[in-house]
Amino acid sequence: MSxxxxxxxxxxxxxxxxxxxxxxxxxxxxxxxxxxxxxxxxGHNGSGKSTLAKHFNAILQPDEGQLLVNGMDTRDNNKLxxxxxxxxxxxxxxxxxxxxxVVEEDVAFGLENIGVEPAEIRRRVxxxxxxxGISEYKAHAPHRLSGGQxxxxxxxxxxxxxxxxxxxxxPTAMLDPAGRREVMKTILDLNxxxxxxxxxxxxxxxxxxxxxxxxxxxxxNVLLDSNPKDVFSHVKMLKSVGLDVPQATxxxxxxxxxxxxxxxxxxxxxxxxxxxxxxIERTYAAKRKAAKLSQKK
Amino acid sequence: xxxxxTIGQYFPGQSFIHKMDPRMKIISTLLYIxxxxxxxxxxxxxxxxxxLILMYQxxxxxxxxxxxSLKPVIPVVIFTSVLNIFFVSGEVLLKFFFIEITRxxxxxxxxxxxxxxxxxxGSSLLTYTTSPIELTDAIERLLNPLKKxxxxxxxxxxxxxxxLRFIPTLIxxxxxxxxxxxxxxxxxxxxxxxxxxxxxxPILIPLFVSSxxxxxxxxxxxxxxxxxxxxxxxxxxxxxxxxxxxxxxxVMAGAIVVVLLLNV
Amino acid sequence: MAVIKTENLSHVYSEGxxxxxxxxxxxxxxxxxxxxxxxxGHTGSGKSTLIQHFNGxxxxxxxxxxxxxxxxxxxxxxxxDIRFKVGLVFQYPEYQLFEETCYKDIAFGxxxxxxxxxxxxxxxxxxxxxxxxxxxxLMKSPFELSGGQxxxxxxxxxxxxxxxxxxxxxPTAGLDPKGRDRILGQIKEYHQEEKNTVLIVSHSMEDxxxxxxxxxxxxxxxxxxxxxxxAVFAHAKExxxxxxxxxQITQIFAELKKRGYDVNPDVYTIEAAKAELIRLLEEGGxxxx
Numbered sequence: 064m065s066x067x068x069x070x071x072x073x074x075x076x077x078x079x080x081x082x083x084x085x086x087x088x089x090x091x092x093x094x095x096x097x098x099x100x101x102x103x104x105x106g107h108n109g110s111g112k113s114t115l116a117k118h119f120n121a122i123l124q125p126d127e128g129q130l131l132v133n134g135m136d137t138r139d140n141n142k143l144x145x146x147x148x149x150x151x152x153x154x155x156x157x158x159x160x161x162x163x164x165v166v167e168e169d170v171a172f173g174l175e176n177i178g179v180e181p182a183e184i185r186r187r188v189x190x191x192x193x194x195x196g197i198s199e200y201k202a203h204a205p206h207r208l209s210g211g212q213x214x215x216x217x218x219x220x221x222x223x224x225x226x227x228x229x230x231x232x233x234p235t236a237m238l239d240p241a242g243r244r245e246v247m248k249t250i251l252d253l254n255x256x257x258x259x260x261x262x263x264x265x266x267x268x269x270x271x272x273x274x275x276x277x278x279x280x281x282x283x284n285v286l287l288d289s290n291p292k293d294v295f296s297h298v299k300m301l302k303s304v305g306l307d308v309p310q311a312t313x314x315x316x317x318x319x320x321x322x323x324x325x326x327x328x329x330x331x332x333x334x335x336x337x338x339x340x341x342x343i344e345r346t347y348a349a350k351r352k353a354a355k356l357s358q359k360k
Numbered sequence: 361x362x363x364x365x366t367i368g369q370y371f372p373g374q375s376f377i378h379k380m381d382p383r384m385k386i387i388s389t390l391l392y393i394x395x396x397x398x399x400x401x402x403x404x405x406x407x408x409x410x411x412l413i414l415m416y417q418x419x420x421x422x423x424x425x426x427x428x429s430l431k432p433v434i435p436v437v438i439f440t441s442v443l444n445i446f447f448v449s450g451e452v453l454l455k456f457f458f459i460e461i462t463r464x465x466x467x468x469x470x471x472x473x474x475x476x477x478x479x480x481x482g483s484s485l486l487t488y489t490t491s492p493i494e495l496t497d498a499i500e501r502l503l504n505p506l507k508k509x510x511x512x513x514x515x516x517x518x519x520x521x522x523x524l525r526f527i528p529t530l531i532x533x534x535x536x537x538x539x540x541x542x543x544x545x546x547x548x549x550x551x552x553x554x555x556x557x558x559x560x561x562p563i564l565i566p567l568f569v570s571s572x573x574x575x576x577x578x579x580x581x582x583x584x585x586x587x588x589x590x591x592x593x594x595x596x597x598x599x600x601x602x603x604x605x606x607x608x609x610x611v612m613a614g615a616i617v618v619v620l621l622l623n624v
Numbered sequence: 625m626a627v628i629k630t631e632n633l634s635h636v637y638s639e640g641x642x643x644x645x646x647x648x649x650x651x652x653x654x655x656x657x658x659x660x661x662x663x664x665g666h667t668g669s670g671k672s673t674l675i676q677h678f679n680g681x682x683x684x685x686x687x688x689x690x691x692x693x694x695x696x697x698x699x700x701x702x703x704x705d706i707r708f709k710v711g712l713v714f715q716y717p718e719y720q721l722f723e724e725t726c727y728k729d730i731a732f733g734x735x736x737x738x739x740x741x742x743x744x745x746x747x748x749x750x751x752x753x754x755x756x757x758x759x760x761x762l763m764k765s766p767f768e769l770s771g772g773q774x775x776x777x778x779x780x781x782x783x784x785x786x787x788x789x790x791x792x793x794x795p796t797a798g799l800d801p802k803g804r805d806r807i808l809g810q811i812k813e814y815h816q817e818e819k820n821t822v823l824i825v826s827h828s829m830e831d832x833x834x835x836x837x838x839x840x841x842x843x844x845x846x847x848x849x850x851x852x853x854x855a856v857f858a859h860a861k862e863x864x865x866x867x868x869x870x871x872q873i874t875q876i877f878a879e880l881k882k883r884g885y886d887v888n889p890d891v892y893t894i895e896a897a898k899a900e901l902i903r904l905l906e907e908g909g910x911x912x913x
Contacts, residue, residue: 107800107801108770122580122584147585152581156577162522162525162581168493173585174594175595176585176586178592184594205525206528209667233798237797239666240869241867305801306802314894318898321902323905332876339901340880342905536714539676543711543714544733545733561722562732566722569767570719
């Protein structure tokens with residue numbers, strides 16, 4: 064797999080109105096995202112993850128360094144629309160990214176902007192609605208939909224543009240658990256079955272656990288970058304930067320800390336139960352062995 | 361709940377009129393208004409009323425909707441009638457002191473009243489049978505030639521669309537803010553005018569702040585979706601005139617001819 | 625005595641129109657003074673409607689509601705005073721801030737109560753201390769603060785009214801884990817110091833397990849369960865059946881129990897789970913096993 068997004072030593076700072084010193088968000092940051100990957104970016108608020116995400120489709124441009132999307136430099140203003148077609152973006156508040164008063168009109172919005180033929184728009188809109196499972200609401204007004212449905216409308220609007228990558232900036236933060244499940248299911252389907260590269264910024268560890276790779280950011284630096292099992296086994300480090308770990312990982316970590324050797328690279332309920340079972344059986348076997356030995360004596 | 365308020369007064373349906381091209385509906389409505397003003401006598405107005413009844417029958421919009429739409433204009437109708445009755449000179453029918461009521465005055469009062477009523481009922485039919493989106497869309501396309509005169513037609517219609525999209529959201533938000541401030545003991549029901557105006561501050565400021573935030577986020581989302589104004593933009597829904605629209609146009613033209621003949 | 629008591633409380637929206645919808649139906653609950661109660665349920669289960677009744681924002685279409693033993697709607701002139709006994713913090717409360725400074729915003733509620741100036745000042749400072757706002761932050765415009773700070777200002781605005789009952793609707797929605805733990809910690813502290821009744825609406829079972837003494841589970845306009853945390857999580861199966869998730873740790877213990885280990889399945893925090901596992905490892909597996 065080739066690198067689809069590549070950040071080469073990028074720096075970015077915000078200028079504040081009443082402050083002469085700009086606030087540095089990140090400095091000399093390197094990050095590569097491969098085509099077809101599903102990457103979660105974790106970090107507490109203010110860790111720079113949203114700012115980084117906005118670099119991926121040239122909404123923001125690095126002050127220094129270079130960010131390449133599919134080989135195109137985001138600072139090249141001629142490539143702006145090409146980059147934005149390749150990399151779609153979904154935001155946190157589902158209400159504030161829906162433009163039209165009818166679901167299907169909204170899904171068509173991006174395609175209309177880039178001047179696609181009407182018949183082709185129709186085809187792609189229907190296809191996108193189908194893919195996120197909201198075809199039955201295509202003639203509805205967006206404000207009548209649930210949060211999860213609205214967010215899927217936003218995703219449909221993006222996939223209708225046939226992007227190769229979608230960046231989602233806390234897409235589930237404002238949703239209830241049912242809405243979160245709907246959106247995660249949609250995102251997973253897009254990645255697993257349609258090969259779309261996904262960059263998911265989230266606060267929910269269970270969502271990050273479903274990705275191929277987890278990048279943890281803290282004060283503008285990449286702190287950890289590995290597969291979810293490995294990343295979450297760093298329980299102490301994650302907690303120190305204000306993040307959580309799944310309870311399955313945490314209990315294994317705690318038991319391990321209490322002096323019972325067991326792996327901490329555990330994410331799911333089943334894995335955790337398996338490992339605990341192994342530990343219990345091991346401990347009991349050792350006890351039986353010790354008991355036998357003392358009997359012999 | 362506030363969010364159940366519908367915008368405009370669209371009455372969904374599948375009738376001949378609903379299926380017409382919204383542009384032709386606007387044109388027909390304009391022609392109908394022209395016809396009403398061309399009608400110089402009661403016969404012409406009767407033709408207008410007849411046509412209106414026919415259209416409402418065709419659209420399937422219940423007749424009680426007509427009375428509903430006419431209610432707010434009744435004071436206007438009474439006012440113009442009074443003006444016409446008392447101040448038009450001509451053949452005197454009645455006279456108290458210095459006030460004269462003339463035949464011409466009564467004639468004109470009836471004519472004007474029906475003209476206004478038909479005008480309102482006729483244009484209401486347009487909004488009953490056309491959704492706000494279709495309407496905005498049609499207006500944008502009808503005004504398209506004005507682009508050459510540097511009129512920002514696309515921008516105006518985009519603004520309309522966004523306004524229509526966000527009105528329900530903002531109404532819902534207002535509802536929430538009112539509740540939140542009420543829970544903090546804000547009193548909005550009592551006090552004099554000044555006090556009531558002051559009581560609005562805790563509602564309006566959060567509403568403004570949130571509208572600006574929404575506008576900001578929406579602008580960014582639109583930018584992400586490659587929005588760059590109206591140039592080079594295509595539309596998914598193409599408007600096309602069909603036989604229905606030509607029939608409607610013929611009927612309207614015929615009606616105008618009839619009215620002109622009745623005037624002679 | 626119950627600080628909040630409802631009798632056959634029902635609320636029907638848009639009665640007599642085609643949009644008629646029963647939001648809550650025959651709710652009979654008593655909330656004891658000084659308790660910390662977690663309220664959970666799906667969107668549309670009626671929990672938001674229910675809490676708006678506690679504060680008098682909605683009037684029951686039938687049934688009664690007693691606050692501190694008083695019938696809330698018996699005398700409309702007294703409604704305002706009764707309402708001050710129940711403080712309600714809405715979802716995303718930072719969107720209700722409007723004053724020039726945080727101080728003034730927190731003072732808005734106490735001012736509406738008609739308190740004297742020195743009392744208002746005292747309360748604003750106390751409330752600010754509960755949510756860890758510095759003197760400097762108090763004098764800032766609320767719009768200059770970060771999201772988490774704004775939310776704390778908004779919560780302080782209700783705390784300053786010193787309600788007997790504090791209700792928070794998803795106080796941690798949209799926050800990162802650090803911000804979430806911080807706000808929950810502050811609420812817990814406030815509860816312990818003031819000995820008030822606190823109701824928290826939450827989607828997170830993990831959070832509810834951490835702070836609550838009792839849990840109210842709403843489902844389809846009705847009370848599904850209302851009991852102590854232990855007793856509610858003992859119904860893990862029924863809770864999953866109505867589509868609400870029990871904490872992951874509870875599910876892990878249920879799985880261990882299913883595999884034949886002698887564990888107590890009503891475990892819902894990491895601390896309890898750790899203690900239970902260590903007990904199992906130390907005590908179990910002896911010769912008799």
